[in-house]
Amino acid sequence: MSPLFTGRAGFALVIAAGVIVTIALPLIDGMFGLVQATVFIAMAVLALSLGFIWGFGGIMCFGQSAFFGLGGYAYAIAAIDFGGSSWAVLLAIAVPAAFAAMLGYFMFYGRISDAYMGVITLTVAVILYNVMNSTSGSQYHIGAAELGGFNGMPSVPPINLPGDPSAALSPLQFFILSMILLMAVYTGLRLLLASRFGRVLVAIRENETRAMLLGYDPRFYKLVAFAIGGGIAGLSGCLFTNWGGFISPTAFSLAQSAQIIIFVLLGGIGTLLGPIMGAVAIEYLITLTGTQHRFDANLILGVILLGFVLLVPQGVVPAIAAQLARVIPARRRAGASSQTVTAP
Amino acid sequence: MxxxxxxxxxxxxxxxxxxxxxxxxxxxxxxxxxxxxxxxxxxxxxxxxxxxxxxxxxxxxxxxxxxxxxxxxxxxxxxxxxVGIKTQIPNVFNGLIVRENLYVSAIRINKPARARAIVDEVLARLALTDIADRLVGVLAHGQRQWVEIGAVLAQEPDLxxxxxxxxxxxHEEVARTAQLIREINRTKxxxxxxxxxxxxxxxxxxxxxxxxxxxxxxxxxxxxxxxxxxxxxxxxxxxx
Missing domain, CATH: 3.40.50.300 (P-loop containing nucleotide triphosphate hydrolases)
Structure with a gap:
């Protein structure tokens, strides 16, 4: 991996860009564009969750949408039942994290191999999809919140200022909050990866046997990483539900899971900036292709994905970093290379 | 005995x-x-x-x-x-640099400053300082063997x-390894x-x-x- 973007300067650059987007976009973009951008951000948070557990924990999860959907539903149910958003947001993170911890316990402590881990996570997402799909009717409710089956849950109360349920956030405020949360998740993961925990996690990805021989228990590290990824995906689900005021079983769908994987693959695995970029680019393309009627949108997306997988298999961010590294003298890179684990 | x-x-x-x-x-x-x-x-x-x-x-x-x-x-x-263990086929962290391989070993029971000191000491002892910032995956077999021995030493085991x-x-590497083993045996x-x-x-x-x-x-x-x-x-x- 190229050391560019990895040092403190790279981190500062990414955050500065984030702050500029947060300030500039509301000035140049209309309300419609801003609302569009907000869902891109929710997807970027989701991509980060998989980018972290897959790229740094080496955990192949084909069903990251399970945690996304759980977060969305946890928020919707809690917001309806509690009449305020503070607990709902916390639960949207805690419920998927706890569910991921439980699932992870059986997978990691049961010594499930990587391929089966993919199958199991995918299956779990499909099960949740089917379960939520079959909750039509007023007999399926949690407190006052009806689950709504395949119709989903409409009119979910939006996030409000803490302690004042009547002060719902405006679209602009919600956009800014989403950007702040995205930058917070990015920063948190950077710090985590630079910590002892993160460095051991990456070492386990590299060679589990060696990590064990050094006295680390890989199961524990993977479990914690998986739970953190679940919590972040849940936060994304919370943002998504807030964005539309709506959550339905399609959040658990295979298409949703596949999309997350594509975000990460396109942006660049083993980086944090890559999944963010991948999510924004794909979402933007989907919006763009959706507004024209000459070609089928999925066909265009398919061609683009195929092109990237064939031509830029390592992902966009690592490819750009490698190009930049060529023009920047090697001497400068030597100092940064000791930070190999803290990726963009 | x-x-x-x-x-x-x-x-x-x-x-x-x-x-x-x-x-x-x-x-x-x-x-x-x-x-x-x-x-x-x-x-x-x-x-x-x-x-x-x-x-x-x-x-x-x-x-x-x-x-x-x-x-x-x-x-x-x-x-x-x-107990520090070196396996027959080198088990090292290929995608990490030499220094990080040893650091991950030393950090388990040590604070970061102490761990870095141990890493520098082991790098010097095994004459790996010159390649400390290179990825282990690209090193020659003998060097990878030493990185693994280094990781074991950085763990500061008793056995x-x-x-x-x-x-x-x-041949030359074997002679050096033999010398290293005798040296390690003074304390472990x-x-x-x-x-x-x-x-x-x-x-x-x-x-x-x-x-x-x-x-x-x-x-x-x-x-x-x-x-x-x-x-x-x-x-x-x-x-x-």
């Missing part, structure tokens, strides 16, 4: 189906001792090594490390008691287990599994010879090398 044993295996057997790879072995290692395990292919020395490191669990018998029963302990639990440390090394106990007799001659004091899952002879190196039964085993004759 005098004094309290650092490592004590009593009546240890390992069966795979109908094959008994290790057959009621009694083995004892004193604090600070350097012991070589030798034997022809299939003698059970590698299986015995895996039993000691928790990669396999014995079918019968007990293994104790400083009085702790580690018979069914997991590999990481044995490592935490102060070091080395499985064929000289395998695939050049070691068990070295090896079948390169040349190498054994360079390092060994006390040697345990395995054959057909049992201990054939256990004696100092001169006696072992002069022993007719050992010669027969190595020349492929049926052991007496």
């Amino acid at each position: 005098s004094g309290t044993a650092l490592l004590q295996a009593s009546g240890v057997s390992k069966r795979f189906g109908g094959v008994t790879a290790v057959d009621t072995v009694d083995f004892s290692l004193a604090e600070g001792e350097l012991r070589c395990l030798i034997g022809p292919n299939g003698a059970g020395k590698s299986t015995f090594f895996k039993l000691l490191t928790g990669q396999l669990a014995p079918s019968t018998g007990t293994i104790k490390f400083r009085g702790h029963d580690v018979t069914h302990a997991k590999t990481h639990e044995i490592a935490r008691l102060g 070091i287990l080395l499985d064929e440390p000289a395998a695939g090394m050049t 106990a070691l068990i070295v599994v090896e079948h390169d007799m040349q190498f054994i001659r360079m390092i060994a004091k006390q040697v345990t010879v395995f054959n057909q899952g049992r201990i054939l002879v256990e004696d100092n190196v001169e006696h072992v090398l002069a022993n007719q039964a050992v010669r027969d085993v190595y020349l492929g004759k049926r052991a007496a």
